Amino acid sequence: MNRHLRSRRALGIAVASALAVTVAGCGNRDDAGRSGDAAEGAPSPGITDDSVTLGITTPLSGATAGPGTCTVAGITAYFGMKNAEGGIEFGDGQTRTVEIEALDDTYDPQQAAANYDQLKDDVFAMTAGLGTPTNRAWRDAAIADEVPQVLIMTGDPLFSDTEESPWQLGFVPIYQNEGEAFGELLASSSGEHRVAILSQNDDFGAGYVEGFKSAIEGADNIEIVDELTYEATDTSVDAQITELANSDADVFFNAMSVTPLVISSLQKAQQLGWTPNWFLPSNTSSPTAILEPGGAAAFPGIYSVSFAKAPQSPAFAEDEDVQTYLSALPQYGNYPDPPAFPHCQWSWMVGATLEQAFTEMQEPTRDSFMEALRGIEGFEAPLMLPDTSVTTTEDGQPAVSTVVVQKYNGRGYDTVETFE
Amino acid sequence: MTLLELEGVTASYGPVQVLDGVSLSVPEEGAVGILGANGAGKTTTLRAISGTVRAGGRITFDGKDIRGMRPDQVAALGIAHVPEGRGTLGDLTVRDNLRVGAYLRKDRKGVDQDIDYCLDLFPNLQERITSNASALSGGEQQMLAVGRAIMSKPRLMLLDEASLGLAPSTAKNVYDAIRRLRIESGIAMVVVEQNANLAFTLVDSATVLETGRNALTGTSAELRGMDEIRRAYLGG
Amino acid sequence: MASSPKTSASTTSAPASSATTSSASSFRQRPWVRWGAPLLLVVGLAVLPLVMTEGANDTLARIGVFAVAVLGLNVVMGYTGQVSLGQIFFLGLGAYVTAYGVQSGWNIVLVFVLTCLIPAVAGLLVALAAARLGGLAIAMVTIALPIVGVPLAKRLSDFTGGSQGLSARFVEAPEGSGLYDDQWQLYLVLVIGGIVFLMTSLLVRGKYGRAFAIVKGNENVASSMGISPYRYKVLAFTIASLIGGVSGFLYMVVVQYTSPETMSFGHSIELLVAMVIGGAGSIVGSLLGGAFYVIVPDVTNAIDPSLTALLQGALLLAVLFVLPGGLVSLPRALTRRLRRSPAGRGSAAPPTTPSSTPGSGTAAEQSETERQGHA
């Protein structure tokens, strides 16, 4: 890590502009650092013969710092492990180590854009950052500067539209896909179902609901009886649960991304004697961090979608991927606790996907990298569940677009084919 | 018997020297006035005594050196400061203001008696007893400020501009009550006052300050007779 | 013997300080200083974008954005004494108006005018109601702006793009200017921000500024002088909102993207922090506050990105502990220290709370009544 060097530079820039120092010394401006004027075939910024640097802007403090910290930890652990093994052999024949430069944006779009500006001339590509507005804030700039903004943690479909976003690629399934997967399962079931919906009032919640609704369209055994929203800043959703319990639905589609609110929803529903089948998104379905404290065993079925193995699940206790991952996370990722958010697994998989692209890219340029990245098909990244894979060739879809529906078994999850 | 003694007291606000060697002597049960123009250092002298301004020189009370003590420590020795602007506690009721005055006392019964005494001394306060102090008129606030000082059972009271901003008749009422207090309780007093006529109804002797120094000191009778005093402070 | 106590009083009160201010002001009044210094500043600012790195230009432009926002907050809070916790709402509103206008293809001048007008009108409406309340109540009503503004922006997704926000890249450097985009953006910020700063400093130094100061000092006194506290509070709040709207325009110039997150409550608090850190009731302080707002997250990121909150909190406390009057009081604190150390005298604790009323002539004359009012 060349953090020291970087710190001094950033500090220098900051102090210099703070004092608004006048002309002296700034005369030789570095035009090479400006966008789009690098010579054809010359190495892009952030890559040398023996190392490549990746940039991340993600929330490391504030309300979303928990998952944000995970997004850095997973990828840092992955490449830390690879570097310790001697580095990665790139498609151009060079073996390089991979360095990570992560900055905190506190989920503030303005700060994310500033972080991007600060990183763009030093890093080869931006990756793994969490958040829709924080990634959208500098998407246009990244396109203009031709800086890759890839395998990011947002289910916003815009980033996976090759036409609109030539330098972008999302990693996690778009929210619609996850909602759709559960909708399909439900629509194919034999019984009649009354569904209550509670979703987060933003693109996350809306995307889930949209996908779910499109999947059950035309299925006459499904009726949506009530639909409410909540704000991510709410301290309680008791009133919503009370209202929904009143609808007597037997299926509860709960597109919620706030850990404590999911726990208290599970508890509140039990208090009210309402025990529907319950659907949860992939990022708030952790067996240990959410379902156990929420007392999820009281419900007939807790369903979620996933593409990654849940490391705490007993089914994977002997799994080689999981064991490598769990030992690398504290050793290389500076993350001593057991991972509380799936984002740690996901960014680990981002690391593996990037490695895949690195081994295929023919020149040390961003163009070549994007080409290689967009050519991955059916790659089974470590920690991936059976029947899921990384495929980047499909326009309109992020790197991971297939998910499997799972059902909580009291300790972990089992993949299910039917809703019963 | 000297109760309070100041010798060569100095004080400054930042670079500005306000007191430049003030001396003062207050006998037990005596009352001494401090006269002088605005900015001559009258208020600062009182602040030096009560410990709200860091001072040089010597300040003794009852033979004890009190210079450098904190205001609450000075108060605990029996010096009650009735500050300029009265310092009543606006959001507290009249009764609570009086109870705050008795903070250091443990004799519950005596406190109740003294509250009655204050209300007897200042009948105006009687009817406002449950009002917030901030709702009182200027004269009533001044009475309350003196009443709060009485509640601490002081041996010495420092009165700062008790007539400031009051109608002449109200100011006279206040001074009449304070004079009665002095006679009945024997509390010694240091009285800072712009209005020398009023001051002379209360004090036995006085000192005139000028740019932080004693310019003149004498008994009330002596000072009253002097032309300069008359011209400068007595409106004649 | 003092025959006229009144005059002697005023001369003894502050001889030393009046001496220093008069020498400083005479220096400032010399013609070459009066005209040369601003000219030098303008020339310096005109050259600066051309010679600095892209990153420095960008940082400076962002400082400009938030300095303007802090300036607006200062008008209502620093100068008029009304606690406002809603300033970020007007920045967000201005940014949305700009983004929507640009996306709809409106003329950019029209967009700018609307970016000033709409927040100003919104501010006026809020102020007409809120200025009836005093003290903390006004703070609570203004807190509501960002708190309610965020879900409102999500609900009005036809105009705001919902939680995904709006992008608008509309400030590419003109063809043939030979400028890079970052240089052009910085020039826009410097020119627009400079005009806002100039006009605001004229405002607060003039008649209105004195009225603001009196309202801040004591509303009863203001009323007795024929200055309606209500009307001036509404005026100050409206101006603050207008300036907030302009900062929203500049935000779009520099960041080119806005979303409900832009106006989250936390940022409003950060603006308040920036204002106090820079120096409340100070034009230069607003600039320093904007710099603090922008630079500190970058600096803490450079030190250790996983410790930003801890470092920012510590830095904030450290600055205020050393300079309770904000960064703008640094020169004053230094000269005081220099002056004091040779004298070697222990400092006398000022007996009263430092007066928040600026020493304008009218306020000083009223000080005696005021003191009684506070008693």
Next chain:
Amino acid sequence: MGKFVQLVVDGLSTGSVYAALALAIVLVHQATGLINFAQGGMAVLSAYVAWWLTNQGLPLIVAILLAIVFSVVFGALVERWLMRRFERGDPDTAVVVTIGLLTLITGFAGWLWTYNNQQFPSLFPLDTVSFLGVSVSVRSLGTTAVIVVAMLLLQGLFVGTKLGLALRAVAINPQSAAFSGLPVGRLLMVGWGLAAALGAVAAALVAPQLTLTPGMLDNALVYALAAVILGGLTSPIGVVVAAWIIGILENLAAVYVPFIGFDLKVAVPFILIFVVLIVRPQGLFGRKTVVRV
């Protein structure tokens, strides 16, 4: 009908969360004249201390008691070594200092204990009581009961005790209070210490529901402030009642006023504040203060 009553009960228990924090804010305000934005942060720190102690094997109740002791000391130290410098200056600066303290404490907790959600054990069992078709958790009942007790103690402190009177006197005018012999510095430390202790109790009560994170009380802070202003800064009973009203009205408005809905229900307390303060500037239960020229 059953739904209506259930929503009221839900609102009461949410309101109790706001009330817990609001009481601590009122205590500091009554004792120092300041609004302490760091109150929630200090409370969260105490909750982390308690949580850490339980992880060391101490029984929950002992851990909470020790955390309360820690809070008293911490609150007093914050007053003595941080706030003391700003108490006589511009109140805006003092408020910003508390914001800085909040940032610092949050960052410290995140650094030491990570930003992950930690499970905080509950003092009360996770049972449910049902009556008249309404169900309520024992935890909510317990929380509410403790808050009512705290409220009564606080009201008693301010109205009935010499210490309470002295704390208020110091908050109103420290210098003038000193002239009556009140040890101002010590009383300020006591005020901050007591408020921090109250905050620790509040955090221990709500942490099981909100799960422990460094920013656990950030969202509740705005509601607590609203309750403080609505109830009147001088009245502990007033702010608790105001917090309940806010919790209840918010739920009812969300469900029964379609225009407001669940997304804009956060506007309810502010509309309420606005309407109430136009009519009663001193808040629902506050004492009227008249300032004369």
